[in-house]
Amino acid sequence: MSTTRSRIARRVEALPPSGIRRFFDLVERMPEAISLGIGEPDFVTPWRIRESAIYSLERGHTHYTANRGLQELRTELARYLARRFGVEYDPAEELLVTVGASEAIDVALRAVLEPGDRVLVPQPCFVSYVPCVELAGGSAVPVPTSVRNGFQVQIEDLAAAARQGARALLLGYPNNPTGATLPRDQVERVVRFAQERDILILSDEIYAELTYDGGHVSMAAVPAGRERTILIGGFSKAWAMTGWRLGFAAGPPDLIAAMAKVHSYTVMCSPTTAQEAAVDALRACEEDIAEMRRQYNQRRRVVVSRLNQMGLECFEPKGAFYAFPAIGSTGMTAEEFAERLLAEEQVAVVPGTAFGACGEGFVRCSYATSMPLLEEALRRMASFAARARG
Amino acid sequence: MDEILQLLAEEARLTPAQIAERTGKSEPEVRKAIERLEADGVIRRYKAVIDWARAGVERVYGFIEVRVSPQRGVGFDAVAERIMDFPEVHSLYLMSGTYDLLVVVQGETMRDVAFFVAEKLAPLEHVLSTATHFVLKRYKVDGDVMEERAEVKRLPITP
Numbered sequence: 001m002s003t004t005r006s007r008i009a010r011r012v013e014a015l016p017p018s019g020i021r022r023f024f025d026l027v028e029r030m031p032e033a034i035s036l037g038i039g040e041p042d043f044v045t046p047w048r049i050r051e052s053a054i055y056s057l058e059r060g061h062t063h064y065t066a067n068r069g070l071q072e073l074r075t076e077l078a079r080y081l082a083r084r085f086g087v088e089y090d091p092a093e094e095l096l097v098t099v100g101a102s103e104a105i106d107v108a109l110r111a112v113l114e115p116g117d118r119v120l121v122p123q124p125c126f127v128s129y130v131p132c133v134e135l136a137g138g139s140a141v142p143v144p145t146s147v148r149n150g151f152q153v154q155i156e157d158l159a160a161a162a163r164q165g166a167r168a169l170l171l172g173y174p175n176n177p178t179g180a181t182l183p184r185d186q187v188e189r190v191v192r193f194a195q196e197r198d199i200l201i202l203s204d205e206i207y208a209e210l211t212y213d214g215g216h217v218s219m220a221a222v223p224a225g226r227e228r229t230i231l232i233g234g235f236s237k238a239w240a241m242t243g244w245r246l247g248f249a250a251g252p253p254d255l256i257a258a259m260a261k262v263h264s265y266t267v268m269c270s271p272t273t274a275q276e277a278a279v280d281a282l283r284a285c286e287e288d289i290a291e292m293r294r295q296y297n298q299r300r301r302v303v304v305s306r307l308n309q310m311g312l313e314c315f316e317p318k319g320a321f322y323a324f325p326a327i328g329s330t331g332m333t334a335e336e337f338a339e340r341l342l343a344e345e346q347v348a349v350v351p352g353t354a355f356g357a358c359g360e361g362f363v364r365c366s367y368a369t370s371m372p373l374l375e376e377a378l379r380r381m382a383s384f385a386a387r388a389r390g
Numbered sequence: 391m392d393e394i395l396q397l398l399a400e401e402a403r404l405t406p407a408q409i410a411e412r413t414g415k416s417e418p419e420v421r422k423a424i425e426r427l428e429a430d431g432v433i434r435r436y437k438a439v440i441d442w443a444r445a446g447v448e449r450v451y452g453f454i455e456v457r458v459s460p461q462r463g464v465g466f467d468a469v470a471e472r473i474m475d476f477p478e479v480h481s482l483y484l485m486s487g488t489y490d491l492l493v494v495v496q497g498e499t500m501r502d503v504a505f506f507v508a509e510k511l512a513p514l515e516h517v518l519s520t521a522t523h524f525v526l527k528r529y530k531v532d533g534d535v536m537e538e539r540a541e542v543k544r545l546p547i548t549p
Contacts, residue, residue, distance in 0.1 A: 020549055
């Protein structure tokens with residue numbers, strides 16, 4: 001009798017370890033290091049939101065909510081999406097409150113993929129996209145983007161990747177890790193491409209509120225977009241609520257119903273306290289968001305200008321809170337650069353390769369860090385870059 | 391303009407070069423805007439926020455509610471002007487509600503403050519009554535939290 005079968009499922013075993021994990025371990029052993037590797041706001045959740053969570057607990061609201069989320073929250077979400085994204089959704093049928101945008105991505109993929117279905121994934125991208133596709137039984141087809149096009153996905157590249165067919169397109173703009181945004185004409189082109197080939201769009205718009213030059217254009221807000229798009233968002237970034245684990249999906253009733261089915265069997269509902277606090281987040285926090293956006297924008301300008309000054313050519317990011325400088329001029333690979341920068345200057349950045357093969361030659365620098373720390377990190381990077389070039 | 395003011399209000403020592411970098415304006419542009427704001431009296435002066443207790447300097451603050459009979463033609467202004475020129479007066483406000491002037495008095499001891507009220511403030515012509523409240527602890531002053539809070543930790547690397 002053969003006993004060689006692994007206890008671990010093959011598809012899990014086949015997943016590569018996260019490119020971030022190794023750096024995490026390295027940095028954790030260096031408490032003095034300044035980390036520009038953090039993909040979450042340095043701001044604490046606005047007090048207004050924390051206070052309403054406390055109130056929710058005081059009143060004893062500690063039970064399950066409806067699977068799709070509190071009616072009140074879905075109503076506020078619908079209003080918010082109409083106001084900020086220019087798209088109307090029916091709170092009863094077209095919205096689902098999830099455990100972070102991450103769960104929305106996972107559930108969307110599981111709701112729509114048949115085994116072997118191909119999913120186009122423009123890269124560099126958030127580290128979870130490809131593994132989530134694979135875990136849902138799909139097959140991820142990377143679509144590289146390039147700094148030459150401002151990391152905006154190009155239709156001819158999508159077309160080439162879709163030659164053997166594609167069921168869905170999973171993309172995130174404003175983009176983590178590049179900070180790229182997609183202007184309206186480009187969004188329209190992507191939607192037209194998807195429409196022509198009957199491809200579903202899974203659009204991760206978690207950074208929508210963090211754009212610095214021109215607003216955000218949703219995939220669902222352009223002609224023919226809404227009916228084939230699952231719009232995914234969440235409270236983690238703009239409201240600085242990462243630890244609350246709260247996100248949402250908006251889309252046509254059939255897709256949301258399918259997602260709600262998976263969601264109801266796996267997580268039942270999102271945390272009640274977080275949902276109640278999020279109602280206030282949507283009602284009363286526009287100024288808090290504007291203030292955080294103002295500070296990110298100031299840091300963004302400082303980071304981009306310093307990186308360019310030190311010869312690490314940096315494309316101008318117009319969204320999220322990341323800069324993605326090219327480090328090729330140092331003669332190092334992204335991994336080498338990140339490792340040596342950490343060892344020699346105690347500054348942590350994430351190699352671009354953690355976000356897809358086409359991230360080689362770049363590193364991700366998060367500016368979700370206080371200005372004094374950011375300035376010190378940039379000083380150290382400048383001396384490192386100067387030394388590297390001899 | 392607003393952004394420059396906001397930056398300086400938070401951090402008065404920022405240089406025009408730093409402000410230019412953060413706002414995306416040119417340095418001469420920022421320099422000129424600041425000169426203008428100073429000349430127009432929008433920026434009144436630059437000062438540091440100091441926690442005197444931590445510096446070992448004793449400071450006592452009294453909040454004095456003062457009821458005043460307003461004077462024909464000048465209202466409360468004449469009395470207010472007489473009060474505000476005392477060096478002990480830290481801040482002075484005209485209030486709506488049950489009293490008229492709120493005088494914040496600063497001294498080294500409670501006796502200093504009490505003496506000031508009894509000797510200088512209460513006897514003033516047109517002052518009808520005073521009520522003195524001493525500050526026991528300053529938690530937040532002009533937007534600045536006085537006590538240091540434990541640093542909030544984040545994971546060192548996250549996706």
